Amino acid sequence: MENTEIARALEEVADLLEITGANPFRVRAYRNAARTIESHATPMRTLIADHADLTALPAVGKDIARYVGELVVNGRLSVLDEIAEQVPRSLVELMRLPGVGPKRARKLWEELGVETIADLRRAAEAGKVATLSGLGVKTQERILKGIDALERRQGRIRLADADAIVEPLVDWLRQFPGITRVEVAGSYRRRLETVGDIDLLAIATDAEGAMAHFAAYRRIRTTEMAGPTRATVLLDSGLQVDLRILPEESYGAALQYFTGSKEHNVALRTRAVGMDLKVSEYGVFRGENRVAGTTEADVYASLGLPYIPPELRENRGELEAALEGRLPHLVTVEDITGDLQMHSTWSDGKQSIREMAEGCRDRGYAYMALTDHSKNLAMTGGLDATRLRAQWVELDAARAQVPEIRIYRSLEVDILRDGSLDLEDEMLEQLDLVLVSVHTLMDLPQAEQTRRVVRALQHPRVHVFAHPTGRLINQREPIQVDMDELLACAAHTGIALECNAHPNRLDLRDTHLLAARERGIPIVISTDAHQVRELGLMHYGVEQARRGWLEPRDVLNTRPLREFDAWLTARKT
DNA sequence: GCCGTTTTCGGCCCGACTGTTTTCAGTCG
Numbered sequence: 001m002e003n004t005e006i007a008r009a010l011e012e013v014a015d016l017l018e019i020t021g022a023n024p025f026r027v028r029a030y031r032n033a034a035r036t037i038e039s040h041a042t043p044m045r046t047l048i049a050d051h052a053d054l055t056a057l058p059a060v061g062k063d064i065a066r067y068v069g070e071l072v073v074n075g076r077l078s079v080l081d082e083i084a085e086q087v088p089r090s091l092v093e094l095m096r097l098p099g100v101g102p103k104r105a106r107k108l109w110e111e112l113g114v115e116t117i118a119d120l121r122r123a124a125e126a127g128k129v130a131t132l133s134g135l136g137v138k139t140q141e142r143i144l145k146g147i148d149a150l151e152r153r154q155g156r157i158r159l160a161d162a163d164a165i166v167e168p169l170v171d172w173l174r175q176f177p178g179i180t181r182v183e184v185a186g187s188y189r190r191r192l193e194t195v196g197d198i199d200l201l202a203i204a205t206d207a208e209g210a211m212a213h214f215a216a217y218r219r220i221r222t223t224e225m226a227g228p229t230r231a232t233v234l235l236d237s238g239l240q241v242d243l244r245i246l247p248e249e250s251y252g253a254a255l256q257y258f259t260g261s262k263e264h265n266v267a268l269r270t271r272a273v274g275m276d277l278k279v280s281e282y283g284v285f286r287g288e289n290r291v292a293g294t295t296e297a298d299v300y301a302s303l304g305l306p307y308i309p310p311e312l313r314e315n316r317g318e319l320e321a322a323l324e325g326r327l328p329h330l331v332t333v334e335d336i337t338g339d340l341q342m343h344s345t346w347s348d349g350k351q352s353i354r355e356m357a358e359g360c361r362d363r364g365y366a367y368m369a370l371t372d373h374s375k376n377l378a379m380t381g382g383l384d385a386t387r388l389r390a391q392w393v394e395l396d397a398a399r400a401q402v403p404e405i406r407i408y409r410s411l412e413v414d415i416l417r418d419g420s421l422d423l424e425d426e427m428l429e430q431l432d433l434v435l436v437s438v439h440t441l442m443d444l445p446q447a448e449q450t451r452r453v454v455r456a457l458q459h460p461r462v463h464v465f466a467h468p469t470g471r472l473i474n475q476r477e478p479i480q481v482d483m484d485e486l487l488a489c490a491a492h493t494g495i496a497l498e499c500n501a502h503p504n505r506l507d508l509r510d511t512h513l514l515a516a517r518e519r520g521i522p523i524v525i526s527t528d529a530h531q532v533r534e535l536g537l538m539h540y541g542v543e544q545a546r547r548g549w550l551e552p553r554d555v556l557n558t559r560p561l562r563e564f565d566a567w568l569t570a571r572k573t
Numbered sequence: 574g575c576c577g578t579t580t581t582c583g584g585c586c587c588g589a590c591t592g593t594t595t596t597c598a599g600t601c602g
Contacts, residue, residue: 025585029574061575099591101600136593348586378588379602439602440589 001045004164006071007038009080010064015092016083018102032059037068039531045072088115097146098476099139107132121147149477156194157239158473160503160540165237166198169217176213178206181251185258190310191543193473193506197240199258207245214243250282253293256300257281263315271319272303279303311546316514330546331525333539335558338367341412341435341466341498341526342535346391347372348380350531353394357402359532366561369410369433369526370395371466374422376414377439383411385427406561408432412466417441419455421462428461432568435498437466438479446480453481454489463571464524465490467500467507475504483512487519494571496522496556499548501541502534513548522556522567523548 014030036059037044047054054065071077080089087109093116094105108114111132112123120143123129129140166184173182179202183189186199204210207229214231215223224232229245246254257265258281265279272279277286283293284302292302300307305322309330312318321327342356343349349356353370360368372391373382383391392409399407410433414422421428421436428434436456444452457465468486469478490497497516500507505528508516516523525541527534545555552558556567 023574026574028585029576032575055575059575063574099600103599134593134598138592376588377602379586381586442602443591 001072001075002164003037003040003044006044006068007034009071009077010034010037010067012089012092013067013077013080013083015095015102016080016087016089019087019091019095019106020083021102021106029059029061030064033057033061033064036060039533044068048072090115093117094120096150096475097143099142099146104135107134117147117150156196156474157237158503159188159191159193159195159506159543160537162188162195162198162239165219165235165239169198169219169235169241170200172217173200173202173210173214176210178209179204179213180248183255185255186260189259190261190313191547193509193544195239197242200241200243201251201254201258202243202245203248203251204245210245211243248294249290250293252295252297252299253279253283254281256296259310259313261314264313264318267315267319268303275303277303309546311543312549314547328549328551331542331550331552331555331558333542335552335555336365336525336538336542337560338365338369338406338557338564339363339527339529339535339538340369340408340410340433340464340524340557341371341500342368342529343372343380343412344370346387346394347377347382348530353391353398353407354401355532356529356535357398357405357407359529359535361402361405363535363538365405367406367408367564369408369435371410371412371433371435373439374411374413376416376422382414382422385424388423388427410435412437414439415452415456417444417452419452421456421459425461428459431461433464434462435464435466436462437468438470442470442476442479444480446482449480450482450485453486457486457489457493457495462493462495463568464496464498466498466526467505467528468497469507469509469512471507471509472504473506478507483515487512487515487521490516490521491519494522496524499523499525499541499545499550500528501525501537501539501544502528503537503540506540506544508544508548510544510547513545513550517549517554523550523554524556526557 010030011034014027017027036057040057048069054060054068055062067077067079091105091109094100094108095102108120112128114120114123124140124144129135129143130137166188170182170184173179181203183201184198185201188195188198202210211231215226219235220233221236222234224234231243233241235241269279277284283290284299285291292298297307306327308318308322308327339360344351344353344356356370357368373380375382375384388411395407395409409431411423411431412435415436415438416422456462471478497508499513513523523545525545527537529535556564
């Protein structure tokens with residue numbers, strides 16, 4: 001059992017306890033422990049095998065340590081079974097809907113017998129939800145809209161979650177000596193923000209043995225289909241995995257074919273037909289003759305094209321660009337010279353300024369911006385002018401302690417309802433770099449939301465608009481904002497837009513980045529790290545930027561310190 | 574349920590907003 005699964009089980013306990021009306025601090029204790037375990041580098045099973053004392057972990061005490069042990073040893077959690085006798089476990093599903101928390105979930109169950117989202121849809125459509133005290137027609141409508149949104153995104157998981165599932169499986173396959181190569185194709189390889197299923201390709205000297213080895217993977221829940229060279233299974237996470245075993249010579253063609261996208265491949269095959277060629281997963285053929293297919297590069301070369309990176313294969317003009325020799329030289333994680341959004345213990349971060357600075361230094365960055373929250377976000381301990389000044393004292397100390405890196409005085413300033421900023425101008429002027437972002441009132445109608453954001457971006461002291469749409473993948477819809485107007489405003493003011501690298505956000509998304517690039521708007525890729533290890537999430541942002549065709553010159557934080565400083569100075573004047 | 578101590582209890586980030594009320598519960602971040 002992985003740490004993420006243990007964390008999920010503890011979260012479920014917390015949700016159910018909340019529905020039963022348990023002491024809120026007890027609920028929080030489970031959530032705190034879940035967060036500790038989820039972000040702990042060493043698997044709990046390893047700690048337990050080593051007889052380590054789990055109560056040494058922050059937020060883990062005697063009881064939860066025992067529960068973790070129980071989960072690791074027999075995969076069950078007695079406390080969960082006990083609570084499940086009081087309320088149905090399926091009620092936690094209801095709480096994923098906007099406007100439904102623990103109290104309403106319980107009320108819906110007690111008064112309408114609602115246990116599942118399907119039950120809730122029926123009750124809402126029949127108008128029964130609006131009859132409950134404390135709920136009305138508007139809430140009923142909101143719930144129905146929430147159910148629609150939930151069903152639209154069902155079945156796709158976030159890329160980072162897929163990484164966590166796929167990496168151990170690939171390691172497992174590589175352990176088998178009869179397998180010489182393994183590659184993950186599909187949208188996973190194109191680094192799409194969400195993944196529907198996993199396409200695995202393997203070259204094997206012993207295909208039969210390789211299939212048997214795959215079938216023995218312990219996370220397989222059911223096998224849908226298993227033949228000599230192809231198998232489809234469902235993992236216990238619910239993720240579908242297709243494995244194909246191939247001969248060496250068709251590897252490139254198969255990798256190209258199964259990486260897709262479908263639209264890219266259709267366009268590619270159409271081009272091939274015009275050249276009297278046929279492209280399939282077995283190779284490129286002229287009549288009976290196989291002319292290419294061992295590597296992806298020779299598949300493209302046989303069609304008169306340079307190699308096209310997987311992130312671009314969406315039929316968004318990449319074939320035309322390839323033909324005309326104007327494919328972008330995509331940004332890589334090695335190009336990144338600084339990280340421009342992160343938090344410390346001064347707001348909701350987990351580590352000190354110094355620790356974050358050392359983390360950035362260790363990544364080889366030349367500069368970083370410390371961007372704690374502003375006071376409007378009270379829950380995060382956001383800073384007002386007084387505390388901000390106090391923070392600068394510690395920041396100066398960190399500068400002396402970690403002299404290898406330039407630490408910018410910065411803040412992630414909330415945009416208030418009317419588009420004004422949550423920090424006085426006099427303070428804004430003393431910051432090296434000003435981020436602004438939306439964290440409240442995310443449901444405003446489009447006209448009002450656009451007006452609000454545009455006003456904030458016109459403030460002369462602002463440098464970067466952080467996570468511009470505010471979406472959380474599979475959790476929260478983006479704010480309603482006129483993207484054309486936003487981009488026009490950014491282009492006009494010279495402000496930079498953020499590509500937030502956090503795998504829950506990836507905001508801006510690929511298509512917006514593409515549009516921003518066309519307008520010449522500078523982009524910054526930032527991790528939004530709340531602890532040192534999250535600085536390592538940078539690659540997700542870079543992958544998203546690559547899907548948006550971005551080159552190093554489009555990304556401000558690929559510039560060396562001196563050039564980046566020059567941009568900051570130019571903004572100031 | 575965890576934690577830390579002014580050490581075995583008492584405190585634990587809390588303000589804003591919405592929709593429902595008629596003074597506030599519930600949700601959200």
